[in-house]
Amino acid sequence: MHSDQAFQVKHHxxxxxxxxxxxxxxxxxxxxxxxGELSMQYQHRVELSKNMLTIIPxxxxxxxxxxxxxxxxxxxxxxHCLSLDLDTQLMQVxxxxxxxxxxxxxxxxxxxxxxxxxxxxxxxxxxHQEKGIEGVQKSLITLILYEINKANMPINLAAKQHDIKxxxxxxxxxQHYLExxxxxxxxxxxxxxxxxxxxxxxxxxxxTVGQWVTRxxxxxxxxxxxxxxxDISQLVxxxxxxxxxHFIRQFKKAYGITPAAWRKQQRQPLE
Numbered sequence: 001m002h003s004d005q006a007f008q009v010k011h012h013x014x015x016x017x018x019x020x021x022x023x024x025x026x027x028x029x030x031x032x033x034x035x036g037e038l039s040m041q042y043q044h045r046v047e048l049s050k051n052m053l054t055i056i057p058x059x060x061x062x063x064x065x066x067x068x069x070x071x072x073x074x075x076x077x078x079x080h081c082l083s084l085d086l087d088t089q090l091m092q093v094x095x096x097x098x099x100x101x102x103x104x105x106x107x108x109x110x111x112x113x114x115x116x117x118x119x120x121x122x123x124x125x126x127x128h129q130e131k132g133i134e135g136v137q138k139s140l141i142t143l144i145l146y147e148i149n150k151a152n153m154p155i156n157l158a159a160k161q162h163d164i165k166x167x168x169x170x171x172x173x174x175q176h177y178l179e180x181x182x183x184x185x186x187x188x189x190x191x192x193x194x195x196x197x198x199x200x201x202x203x204x205x206x207x208t209v210g211q212w213v214t215r216x217x218x219x220x221x222x223x224x225x226x227x228x229x230x231d232i233s234q235l236v237x238x239x240x241x242x243x244x245x246h247f248i249r250q251f252k253k254a255y256g257i258t259p260a261a262w263r264k265q266q267r268q269p270l271e
Contacts, residue, residue: 007081009074012074028094031075054104055097077137118143119144173212180240221251232244
């Protein structure tokens with residue numbers, strides 16, 4: 001259940017889940033359990049059951065261990081593509097979890113029913129690709145984030161079990177990714193040797209510093225492609241690339257489609 005697309009939502013019914021390889025991703029993931037039991041390994045093992053929700057921040061390595069009789073809504077999204085501000089209070093829950101807060105939220109039955117309706121609507125509009133889809137997606141995801149922030153699972157930073165340097169590095173990259181930063185620049189900013197930071201980033205997130213910088217630029221490119229008529233050759237240079245062909249190649253590798261085709265696909269009206 002992984003995706004590095006701008007937005008994706010899936011409804012899964014799984015009688016028996018077998019272990020998936022330990023991995024991480026660059027998108028934001030939400031998962032709602034309607035029925036069944038699921039065991040996952042984050043920085044620690046967690047057990048999920050009916051009316052529980054888990055979120056997975058970018059860069060958080062995790063493993064699906066076991067699952068039985070599952071009915072699950074799963075969603076991944078790119079905040080930049082939907083103009084969701086990472087610094088807003090509703091989005092801070094992802095940061096808290098990366099810092100060590102428990103990633104599990106218990107949802108009341110009536111709120112779980114409400115969340116199911118939201119997921120169903122997200123699935124419907126994704127399938128039909130209606131005009132103005134990103135605005136509707138943003139509104140519905142905001143409602144889900146609001147429910148998560150109300151859920152009865154207190155933030156517990158004492159659960160932290162990984163190196164804070166990775167979080168600091170990701171924060172620095174988020175703030176400076178449009179600048180020509182390197183592994184050395186990030187390492188200097190967080191007072192860490194480049195070799196040690198490279199090891200930590202790869203070990204805990206599965207990606208290099210360079211890959212995180214590229215991915216951050218790509219998600220910003222998605223946002224500009226959707227929300228502006230800016231010429232692709234112009235936004236390439238504003239986002240830190242020096243070669244249009246290289247940008248197109250990296251965009252296609254990440255999203256499976258060229259920037260121009262992606263823009264057209266996101267804007268196409270309902271037929």
